[in-house]
Amino acid sequence: MSEILPRCHGCGAAAGEVHDRVCDVARCRATGLQWVTCAHTAASSVPHERDVWTGRWPGEEDCERLGWYVCLEPGRGWVPCDATDAGAEPDLNRLFAEAVWDAPSGHWVPKS
Ligand SMILES: [Zn+2]
Ligand SMILES: [Zn+2]
Incomplete structure (x- = not known):
């Protein structure tokens, strides 16, 4: 079952905190894909920034x-x-x- 995780498994960010630069759980806000593998070149209405840990797996x-x-x-x-x-x-x-x-x-x- 899906569970609430107080801290990100990848970087230890608490809920509401932005992931670390090297965190493989972080998703790109522009593409919704893994931040570390995003080329950050796709046109988007929001910047290519790391998302925050929500307490739930992306x-x-x-x-x-x-x-x-x-x-x-x-x-x-x-x-x-x-x-x-x-x-x-x-x-x-x-x-x-x-x-x-x-x-x-x-x-x-x-x-x-
Ligand atoms: Zn993280
Ligand atoms: Zn990106």
Whole structure:
């Protein structure tokens, strides 16, 4: 299940603090992608800055809002499921495949 983490696993930032420059958990506010691997060249309405640690793994809250979850089923692998199912995990793969980063709001939104 998704959990609240008081401090970032990558850099130790507390909730509400900006990640360290070398933190691999930090996401770029302009692209929603990993900050350390972002080329920071894509045109964007918000600057290419590191985001803040929210206490949640990046993308988890978006999966929660969209109701996108998967469960590991023996012999089948990860299959879509409901948030209330046992072992439900946020479906981050679906998020990156079927949603686009909305920089002004800082959320992933479904492709229209
Ligand atoms: Zn961090
Ligand atoms: Zn960037």
